[in-house]
Amino acid sequence: MSAAHRPGSAPAPVLMARGLGRSYDGFEALSSFDLDVRPGESISLVGPNGAGKTTFFTIAAGLLEASAGSLSVVGSDPGSIEARRAVSYLPDTPVFYEDLSLGEHLEYVGGLHGVADGGTRATRLLERLGMDGWSDSLPSEFSHGMRQKASIALALVRPFAVLLADEPFDGLDPPSRDVLFELLGEARETGAAVLVSTHRPDVVAASSRCVGLRDGRLSYDGPPDAEALSLSSARPA
Amino acid sequence: MDREELAAKRVLREMRSARRSRLVEQLDAMELLYRVYVVLMVGGFALALIAGALNDAEVGVRGIEALGDDGPAWLGTGVALAVLAGLRSGARGGPLAIEAAEVQYVLLAPVDRAASLRAPALRQLRGALLAGIVIGAVAGNFAFRRLPGSPLEWILSLALFCAAVPLCTLTAALLASGRRLSPVIATAAGVGLLAWSLADAALGSMTSPATMLGILATLPLQDGHWLLAAVGVAFFVALGAVGLFSIGGLSLEAARRRANLAAQLRFSASVQDVRTVILLRRQLASEHPRRRPWARLRGQGRFPVWRRGWHSFLRWPPARAVRALAAGVAAGALAAGAWSGTTPLAAVAGLALLVAALDLVEPLAQETDHPTRRDLLPVRQDSLIRRHLVAPVVVLGIVTLAGIVTAAALGSPRTAIGVGAVMLLPTAIALICCAALSATHDPYAFISSSLYMLSPNLSYVQTGIPIAVSIAAISAPLLAARMAAQQGVSAVGAAALMEIFVLAGAAAMIWWLGRRVVERAPVQS
Numbered sequence: 076m077s078a079a080h081r082p083g084s085a086p087a088p089v090l091m092a093r094g095l096g097r098s099y100d101g102f103e104a105l106s107s108f109d110l111d112v113r114p115g116e117s118i119s120l121v122g123p124n125g126a127g128k129t130t131f132f133t134i135a136a137g138l139l140e141a142s143a144g145s146l147s148v149v150g151s152d153p154g155s156i157e158a159r160r161a162v163s164y165l166p167d168t169p170v171f172y173e174d175l176s177l178g179e180h181l182e183y184v185g186g187l188h189g190v191a192d193g194g195t196r197a198t199r200l201l202e203r204l205g206m207d208g209w210s211d212s213l214p215s216e217f218s219h220g221m222r223q224k225a226s227i228a229l230a231l232v233r234p235f236a237v238l239l240a241d242e243p244f245d246g247l248d249p250p251s252r253d254v255l256f257e258l259l260g261e262a263r264e265t266g267a268a269v270l271v272s273t274h275r276p277d278v279v280a281a282s283s284r285c286v287g288l289r290d291g292r293l294s295y296d297g298p299p300d301a302e303a304l305s306l307s308s309a310r311p312a
Numbered sequence: 313m314d315r316e317e318l319a320a321k322r323v324l325r326e327m328r329s330a331r332r333s334r335l336v337e338q339l340d341a342m343e344l345l346y347r348v349y350v351v352l353m354v355g356g357f358a359l360a361l362i363a364g365a366l367n368d369a370e371v372g373v374r375g376i377e378a379l380g381d382d383g384p385a386w387l388g389t390g391v392a393l394a395v396l397a398g399l400r401s402g403a404r405g406g407p408l409a410i411e412a413a414e415v416q417y418v419l420l421a422p423v424d425r426a427a428s429l430r431a432p433a434l435r436q437l438r439g440a441l442l443a444g445i446v447i448g449a450v451a452g453n454f455a456f457r458r459l460p461g462s463p464l465e466w467i468l469s470l471a472l473f474c475a476a477v478p479l480c481t482l483t484a485a486l487l488a489s490g491r492r493l494s495p496v497i498a499t500a501a502g503v504g505l506l507a508w509s510l511a512d513a514a515l516g517s518m519t520s521p522a523t524m525l526g527i528l529a530t531l532p533l534q535d536g537h538w539l540l541a542a543v544g545v546a547f548f549v550a551l552g553a554v555g556l557f558s559i560g561g562l563s564l565e566a567a568r569r570r571a572n573l574a575a576q577l578r579f580s581a582s583v584q585d586v587r588t589v590i591l592l593r594r595q596l597a598s599e600h601p602r603r604r605p606w607a608r609l610r611g612q613g614r615f616p617v618w619r620r621g622w623h624s625f626l627r628w629p630p631a632r633a634v635r636a637l638a639a640g641v642a643a644g645a646l647a648a649g650a651w652s653g654t655t656p657l658a659a660v661a662g663l664a665l666l667v668a669a670l671d672l673v674e675p676l677a678q679e680t681d682h683p684t685r686r687d688l689l690p691v692r693q694d695s696l697i698r699r700h701l702v703a704p705v706v707v708l709g710i711v712t713l714a715g716i717v718t719a720a721a722l723g724s725p726r727t728a729i730g731v732g733a734v735m736l737l738p739t740a741i742a743l744i745c746c747a748a749l750s751a752t753h754d755p756y757a758f759i760s761s762s763l764y765m766l767s768p769n770l771s772y773v774q775t776g777i778p779i780a781v782s783i784a785a786i787s788a789p790l791l792a793a794r795m796a797a798q799q800g801v802s803a804v805g806a807a808a809l810m811e812i813f814v815l816a817g818a819a820a821m822i823w824w825l826g827r828r829v830v831e832r833a834p835v836q837s
Binding site for chain 1: 316317319320323324327331334335411412413414415416417418420421422423424563564565568
C-alpha cells in the first residue's frame with residue numbers, strides 16, 4: 076500500500092507546484108510558487124488584480140507554460156492526457172461555440188470526457204442552475220449571468236479530480252450563488268479538490284483553506300480566518 | 313489508445329460532421345452557385361480580355377534560355393523566402409487559427425490532439441491549394457503567350473508551382489509549430505534554405521529542394537529535369553507529412569491567443585475594415601514596437617507631427633523594416649520585369665509598394681483610431697492629417713529608391729535611374745495617399761450611409777479605389793515610358809508627363825482625406 080492510502084496519513088496531492096514561475100517579457104506574473112492540493116480540499120485563491128491567480132490556473136489547466144519550476148496534476152504534466160482527464164477549468168470569461176445550443180455543448184463536452192449518463196447529468200445541472208428552459212438556446216441569446224451559469228454547467232458536467240474555477244461567482248444572482256456553493260460542496264464530497272479564485276469574503280469563509288497571492292508570490296497559506304479575509308480585498312502593492 | 317479515448321474521438325467526429333451539415337443547410341445553394349457563376353464568367357472574360365489586349369511580345373531566344381537555366385533558382389529563392397516566413401509563423405504558433413471554444417473543450421479534453429487538429433490543418437491546406445491553383449492558372453494564361461510551349465503545359469506547370477508554394481509555407485509552419493521550434497532555430501533553418509537557393513542562383517546549379525520546386529514553374533522549358541522537380545516535391549511532401557503528424561505538439565497558449573485574434577480578424581475582413589485587419593495581423597505575428605528605439609531624436613523640434621512620425625518609425629520591429637525594404641526591392645524587380653515585356657508585373661509592383669505604404673501610415677492611422685483625442689487638439693483636422701503624410705512620404709521615397717537600385721541592377725541602369733528619378737516622389741506621395749485612404753476608411757460609416765442601402769456591394773468599390781489607384785500610379789508612368797522607349801522617344805519625358813496626372817490624383821486624395829476627417833469630427837475645426 077502506498078503512503079497515500081495508508082490509514083491516518085494525508086492523501087497524496089492531486090496538484091503539486093514547486094518553485095512555479097511565469098514571466099512575460101521580463102514581468103514576473105508568478106514567481107517561486109509552491110502549493111500542494113489534496114483530494115477533497117476546498118481552496119480559495121485570493122489576491123489583488125494582477126496577483127497571478129489566473130496565471131496559476133491557466134498553467135495548471137495546461138493552457139500556459141511555466142517559465143520556471145514544475146507543476147504536476149495527478150502525478151502527470153499539465154496538459155497530458157491524464158491531467159486533462161483530471162482537471163476541469165472554468166475560465167473567468169465563458170467560451171462557447173456560437174453554433175451549438177447549450178444542450179449540444181453539454182452533450183459534446185460530456186461525450187469528449189466519456190460521460191455515460193451525460194444527458195441526465197446535464198439536465199439535472201441545468202435544473203439546479205435555473206437554466207432548464209434554455210437547453211435549446213444558443214449562447215448568443217444568453218445574458219452575462221446566464222453565460223456564466225452555462226460555463227459552470229460545462230465545467231461540472233464532466234468528471235474531474237481537480238476543479239479550477241476562476242472567479243465563478245461573478246455575475247451570478249444570489250440564488251445562483253447559493254446553488255454554486257452547493258455544487259462546489261458536492262464536488263468536494265466526491266473527493267475532488269476545488270480551487271476557486273475570488274475577491275468575495277463569503278467564498279473565502281466557506282473554503283477549507285485560503286491561499287493568498289501578491290505580486291506573483293505566495294503571501295498566505297492557511298485557514299480562512301480574519302487575515303485571509305483581509306487578503307481577499309487587499310489593494311495591489 | 314483506450315476505449316474512452318476512442319469514444320471521445322467518435323464524439324468529436326460526429327459533432328464536427330453535424331456542425332458541417334448545419335453550416336451547409338444554412339447556405340443558400342442557389343445564391344452560392346450564382347455567385348460562383350458570376351465570378352467565373354466575369355473573371356474568365358476579364359482575364360481573356362486583358363491577356364489578349366496586352367499583346368506582349370514573345371520572349372527572345374536568350375531570354376528563354378536564361379529563364380530555363382536561371383529561373384528555377386530564382387523562383388526557388390522565392391519558395392525559400394515563403395518557407396522562411398512559414399517557419400517563423402509556426403514558431404509563433406501559426407498557421408492554425410482554431411475557435412476559442414475548440415481550445416477550451418477539445419484541446420483540454422483527453423483526446424489525441426494531433427488527431428483533433430489534423431482536420432482543421434487539412435482544411436487550411438486544401439484552401440491554400442485551391443487558391444494556388446487558380447493563381448497559377450491565371451499566370452499560365454499570360455505565360456503561354458510569350459513563351460514557347462502549349463497553353464495547357466504552362467497553365468498546368470504554373471498551377472502546380474503556385475499550389476506548391478503555399479503548401480510548403482503552411483507545412484513548414486505546421487512543422488515549426490508542432491515541433492515547437494524556437495524563433496531563432498526556425499529563422500536559422502529558413503535562412504539556411506534561402507542561402508542554399510541563392511547559392512544555386514549564383515552558381516547556376518539546382519541542388520536546393522526549393523530550386524527543385526522552382527523547376528515546376530518552368531517545366532515547358534526544361535528537358536529531362538522532371539526527376540529533380542519530383543525530388544523537390546517529394547521533399548516538401550515529406551515535410552508536410554511530418555508537420556501534420558506533429559501538429560499535436562502546438563502551444564495551447566499560442567492557440568488561445570490566435571483563436572481570439574483570428575475571430576476578430578475574420579469579422580474585420582468581412583466588413584473590409586483594412587485598418588483593423590492590419591492591426592490584428594500584426595498581433596498574430598507578435599509584431600510589437602521596440603521598447604528601445606533604433607535611435608533617439610535630439611532636442612524639441614518645431615514640427616511635432618513630423619517628429620511623431622519618426623518616433624514611430626524608429627520603434628519599428630526588424631520584421632517590419634525588412635518587409636518594407638523587401639517590398640521596395642520586389643517592386644523594383646517587378647518593374648524591371650514589366651519593362652522587359654511582362655506588362656501585368658507593373659500592377660504587382662504597385663501592390664508591393666502599397667504593402668509598405670500601409671505600414672508607413674501608422675501614425676496617421678492611430679490618429680484615426682482615437683478620434684476623440686485627435687478632435688480635442690487645437691489644430692485644424694485636415695491640416696493635421698496632411699502633416700501626417702510628410703514623414704511617411706520620405707520613408708516610402710527611401711523604399712522606392714531601393715526599388716530603383718534593384719531595377720537598375722536587373723536592367724539598363726541609365727534608363728532605370730532616369731525613369732526612376734522622375735517617378736520617385738510622385739509615386740511615394742500617391743502611394744502614401746492611397747494607404748492613408750485605406751487606413752482611415754471607416755466601413756461602419758459606409759454601412760450606415762445611403763450608399764449601403766443602394767447596394768452593399770458598393771463597399772468593395774470603396775475598398776478597391778486605393779488599390780486601383782496604387783496600381784495605376786506605378787503602371788501608367790512605367791508603361792508610358794516603356795512605350796516611348798520602344799518608339800524611340802524620350803522615356804523620361806513620357807514618364808514625367810504621366811506623373812502630372814499621378815500628382816493631380818494625389819492632390820485629389822489629399823483633399824478627400826481632409827474633407828472626410830472634418831466631416832466626421834464632432835466639433836468642426
